[in-house]
Amino acid sequence: MIDRGFYIMMIRKMRFIIPVLLIAAVSAQGGTVYLSFIQHSTRNLFQTRDGVSDQISAFSLSINQDFSALSFLANLEYSAFRQTTGLSFFSADGGFDCLLPAGKKSAFYFAAGVAGAFYRREYAAFSSLGANLVGAFKTYLAPSSILKLQWQGVYAVYKDSLFDYWSQTASISIDKYFATRTTLKADAEWGYKYFLHPFLPEPIEPLTEPATMIATPIGMGTETGYGDGWGGQQYQGGNGFIPRTSSEDGGAGIGHVALSLLAAQGIGDVVGLSASAVQQWIITGENPFLSIEEFYLVQNPSADAFSWEGRQITGRITLNLPWSVELKAGYTYSDKTYPGVESLSLEGLPLGLVRNDLRHLFEARIEKNFRRVSIFLAYSHVDNGSSDPLFVWKSHYVMGGFEWNLPTGRKGGVS
Amino acid sequence: MSHKVALFSILAALIAGPAAGQTGAHFYNIDKEIRFEGTVREIVLEPRYKGTAPFLVLRVEDAGGGKRYNVEVSPSWFFGQDIHGGEKVKVVGSLSEATGSVPTIIARELQLRGETFKLRDKRGFPGWQGGPQRKRGIRRFGSF
Numbered sequence: 001m002i003d004r005g006f007y008i009m010m011i012r013k014m015r016f017i018i019p020v021l022l023i024a025a026v027s028a029q030g031g032t033v034y035l036s037f038i039q040h041s042t043r044n045l046f047q048t049r050d051g052v053s054d055q056i057s058a059f060s061l062s063i064n065q066d067f068s069a070l071s072f073l074a075n076l077e078y079s080a081f082r083q084t085t086g087l088s089f090f091s092a093d094g095g096f097d098c099l100l101p102a103g104k105k106s107a108f109y110f111a112a113g114v115a116g117a118f119y120r121r122e123y124a125a126f127s128s129l130g131a132n133l134v135g136a137f138k139t140y141l142a143p144s145s146i147l148k149l150q151w152q153g154v155y156a157v158y159k160d161s162l163f164d165y166w167s168q169t170a171s172i173s174i175d176k177y178f179a180t181r182t183t184l185k186a187d188a189e190w191g192y193k194y195f196l197h198p199f200l201p202e203p204i205e206p207l208t209e210p211a212t213m214i215a216t217p218i219g220m221g222t223e224t225g226y227g228d229g230w231g232g233q234q235y236q237g238g239n240g241f242i243p244r245t246s247s248e249d250g251g252a253g254i255g256h257v258a259l260s261l262l263a264a265q266g267i268g269d270v271v272g273l274s275a276s277a278v279q280q281w282i283i284t285g286e287n288p289f290l291s292i293e294e295f296y297l298v299q300n301p302s303a304d305a306f307s308w309e310g311r312q313i314t315g316r317i318t319l320n321l322p323w324s325v326e327l328k329a330g331y332t333y334s335d336k337t338y339p340g341v342e343s344l345s346l347e348g349l350p351l352g353l354v355r356n357d358l359r360h361l362f363e364a365r366i367e368k369n370f371r372r373v374s375i376f377l378a379y380s381h382v383d384n385g386s387s388d389p390l391f392v393w394k395s396h397y398v399m400g401g402f403e404w405n406l407p408t409g410r411k412g413g414v415s
Numbered sequence: 416m417s418h419k420v421a422l423f424s425i426l427a428a429l430i431a432g433p434a435a436g437q438t439g440a441h442f443y444n445i446d447k448e449i450r451f452e453g454t455v456r457e458i459v460l461e462p463r464y465k466g467t468a469p470f471l472v473l474r475v476e477d478a479g480g481g482k483r484y485n486v487e488v489s490p491s492w493f494f495g496q497d498i499h500g501g502e503k504v505k506v507v508g509s510l511s512e513a514t515g516s517v518p519t520i521i522a523r524e525l526q527l528r529g530e531t532f533k534l535r536d537k538r539g540f541p542g543w544q545g546g547p548q549r550k551r552g553i554r555r556f557g558s559f
Contacts (some may be wrong), residue, residue, distance in 0.1 A: 032541060066490070069468050099468040099490055104459040107469075109494045136494060143457055143500020177499030183528075264528060269505065272529025318529050326531060371537045405536055 034062040038401030040297065045084060047294045047384070049393045055082040056297055058401075070098045073113070079297060087298060089126070091117040097134070106139035117299060119159075126301065128163070130156030144177040162200070162243055162289075163301035167193035181266040192255040193306040198288035199246035241302060242290040252288035254306055254339075256280050272318040282309040286340030292355065296397065308336040310356075324369040332361040343388035351387070358385040375402045443521050443539025447510040452478045455502045460493055474517075475504060485519045487511075489534055489541065502527055509539060 040056040060077040074094040081087045095113020102108060111134040119126045136150040148171075155166045168191070175185035258280040265273045292303045316330035336357050343353040365378040377400040384393050457474035464470075468490035475484050486506055498504075505526035511519045523535040535541050 066467050068466050071468070071491070099493060101460045101469050104461070107460055107493055138494055140458060140500075143455075146497050146499070175497060175499075177501055179501055181503065181528075183497075183499070266503070266528045268529075269526065270529055320526065320529050320531050324531070369531075369533060374533075405540070 032064045036060045036403040040399040042296050042397050044395035045296050048390050070096050086121040086123050089119045109136040125160030127159040128156050146175050148173045162198050164196040183264040185262040187260040189258040194253040195288050196251045198252050200243050202245050202247045254285040256282050270320050274316045276314045278312045280309050282339050292338050292341050308338050310336040326367045329364040334359045346389050353387045356387045372405045443509045449510050450507050452505045483517050485517050487521050
């Protein structure tokens with residue numbers, strides 16, 4: 001079903017925004033404009049055992065313009081879902097960043113930005129507005145060794161206020177390059193995410209059957225109050241999103257620390273190899289929601305880098321082939337536990353297990369660069385095991401597209 | 416309506432901004448494009464153009480004759496990529512004016528660690544984009 005009102009609204013917004021940005025970009029000498037189109041095909045949009053196929057067309061326009069020491073960044077994107085049209089979304093973000101040198105070997109980096117994503121109909125609860133700040137410092141301890149510190153803070157409000165949050169992440173990394181063309185890197189991260197009001201109020205009449213309470217979608221939250229769940233609930237009988245109830249107002253936080261190691265090796269001029277491992281621990285709190293969902297291409301507020309503990313191991317190879325062709329392939333194994341999220345049977349009954357997923361991910365991507373256009377094709381295969389049977393699934397993902405670099409400087413311009 | 420006015424104001428300010436880094440003597444000249452292979456000896460941040468952030472500059476020693484070049488990369492690469500002293504690198508770029516006795520190369524393409532990084536298109540138009548801020552967003556399978 002086509003939401004005519006949404007399209008009219010989108011066309012009106014685009015009719016104003018895109019020409020203005022294009023004119024601005026082309027007029028602004030020395031800027032960089034990217035136009036891209038990516039076509040995605042998936043047989044499991046909601047990443048559950050009940051595969052739902054879809055094709056997604058994503059269009060984006062990015063502008064980067066330097067003036068003085070500041071750089072202005074703006075990005076507009078529209079993703080159209082062919083089957084699950086309600087997931088089609090428009091997103092925009094923009095901001096400034098700057099690089100401040102501290103001597104010849106060190107620099108500070110600061111960035112501030114705002115971002116918005118706008119969904120409609122049954123997924124309107126995902127619509128959000130947010131702001132973020134980044135501060136970073138990088139220095140060369142020696143020509144072959146780099147120290148980096150970074151902090152990032154994010155604040156976001158959603159149409160469904162259950163998801164409103166602020167978060168911050170701080171990390172430190174150090175690396176060393178050896179004459180054998182080996183790079184070793186170690187990274188430590190601390191992160192904390194605080195949901196401002198993630199709980200629904202307790203029902204006035206107590207429910208006598210807990211299983212019924214969990215299996216029945218209670219709604220999409222305090223604002224929208226729709227009776228349907230998302231994803232699996234609406235498509236082939238899964239669980240959908242399940243908020244918790246609480247008699248107390250207030251928020252809930254979840255914090256983690258993570259350690260990661262990376263080793264990279266160059267072989268000749270053609271081959272690059274890397275292996276990395278991440279171990280993450282939840283050190284405070286747990287997920288405030290009773291379920292975690294990941295949708296392909298959609299920034300789902302119930303699942304992100306803050307929601308899990310466990311480990312992830314990745315191996316990658318990059319081949320630099322003739323005629324400006326680059327081939328990348330990788331394998332990632334992950335073992336993730338989601339504290340606070342209980343595994344449920346397909347009937348919605350609690351299994352007494354915290355949800356744990358084991359995932360094997362194979363990825364390959366080939367890219368060919370022309371003078372101003374890059375084209376690529378990527379294939380992925382995911383084999384996901386889980387203590388929650390709804391999330392035992394295998395699927396393929398294919399995407400292909402191009403990125404067009406639009407010149408806005410004078411011919412031969414420096415920057 | 417007020418937000419439209421605000422947007423126009425911001426864009427007008429951008430349009431009116433300086434034409435960053437254009438100087439008569441220092442620009443990407445495709446007729447002076449060269450390729451060479453060497454070893455990175457030093458990494459520095461240097462002011463290059465009036466009105467822009469400082470650039471990442473690599474001091475590269477040519478693999479053949481030990482000749483040294485200053486390779487001008489981009490402003491954002493200082494945070495976007497980690498290049499180390501001692502790394503082997505292949506450079507495609509335009510030979511520009513010399514700073515002292517060391518020739519300067521405006522890099523269009525760098526090849527290191529088995530990967531090729533495009534900094535400019537074949538006519539020399541820059542293609543780099545922001546620093547760490549650019550890396551946020553959802554992870555897509557196959558996007559690496």
